[in-house]
Amino acid sequence: MKTLPTLRDKKRYMAFEVMSEQVISRAELSHEIFASACSLFGDAGCSDINSSLLSYDGKYGIVRCAKGKTKEIRAALACISKVRGTRISILTLGISGTIKGAMEKFIQQTLINKSEPDKEDKQ
C-alpha cells in the first residue's frame, strides 16, 4: 500500500563520479556505501539517512538520501577508499531534489564539460 503524499519523507538525490583502479560493480558499490554509512553513523543513524543507490553505470551514479542528511551521506561516500582491494575515490558532483535534476544538472553537465575542455577552462 502506498504512503499518502503528505506523509512521504522528502528526499535528496546526490550525483557522484567514481574514480577507481578497476570498474566496480553496482552491487559492490551499493554494499560499500551501506557499510560505510553504518560504520560511521551506526544502525540508527543509517536508518535516518535512508540511503539507496539508484543508478550507477561504472563511472557516474545517483544515491538517494533523506532531506537534511546530505552532509552525512557525503561523509559516508568520502570514507570509501577501497572496494574489494581496489582503490577508489568518489567525488560528489551535486545535490538535487529530483532524479531528473541530478541527472541533467550534474552528470550530463559534467559530460558536456569534459567533451568541451576549452570552454570549461575559459569559465
Added chain:
Amino acid sequence: MALFDGKFYDFYTHPAPGDRESVALMAAVAKKYGYSGIAVTNLTENDLYMADKSGNFSIFPAFEIPNKRAKLRDEIKKRKEDASILIVKGTDEYLTREAAETEGLDILLQPQKFNNVLAKIASDNSVTLGFNIGSIIHMRGEVRVRELVLMKANLKHARKYDMRMILTGDPHSHYDIRSPREMAALSGLIDMTEKEAFDAMSTTPLGILKRKSPDYVQEGIEII
C-alpha cells in the same frame, strides 16, 4: 554555497618521492576536485619542475621533520627561514611539547595528549594545529573512534585558545584526495563548523603562504 568558491589548499600530501608522474597526477586530480594548490612533503627539484607546467595550480614544498626527540628543536630553528612549510606530527607528548614550544614551526599535526598548557604555548608561538582527516577515511572501528575522540578534544583546545587550524586528507596517491566539500562534511564528524572547515582549508593556508613569502616582515607589518 558561496562559502566553497574560494581557494583551497592541502598542505600535507605524499606522492611517491621522485616520481614526476605521481606528483603530476596528484596535482591534476587535486585541481579537478577544486584545490588551488598542494604542499608536497620532501619535494625534489624534479617534482618542482613538473609543478611549473601545471598552469594555475601551485605545488609548494613542505618538510616533515623526522620524529627524533633530540634533533627536533635544532631542525626547526635551522629550517624556519626556508620556503618549505614545516610540519611536525605530534606522535607523543614529548614531541608535541617540543614542537609547540619552538617558534618557527608552521603546522603541528594531530598531536597526541594535547592539553590546555600546550595549546596556549602553541597559540602564542603562532603554530597551526593540523587535523588529519585521512585517518577518518582510512581507519575503521575502534582505532577510528579513538582518532575522532582525539580530534574532538584538540578542536576544543584550538577554539579555547584561538589557534589557527588546518585540514589535510594526508593523501599518498591521487585516489586518497577528497574535495573541499567532502573534507568539510568529514570535519563535521568532529563537530567542526563549515566556516571553521573553510578557514582551515583556505584562510589559514593562505596565511601560512603569506608568512613564507620573501616580502613578509612580521605579523602586522607590511611592505607597501
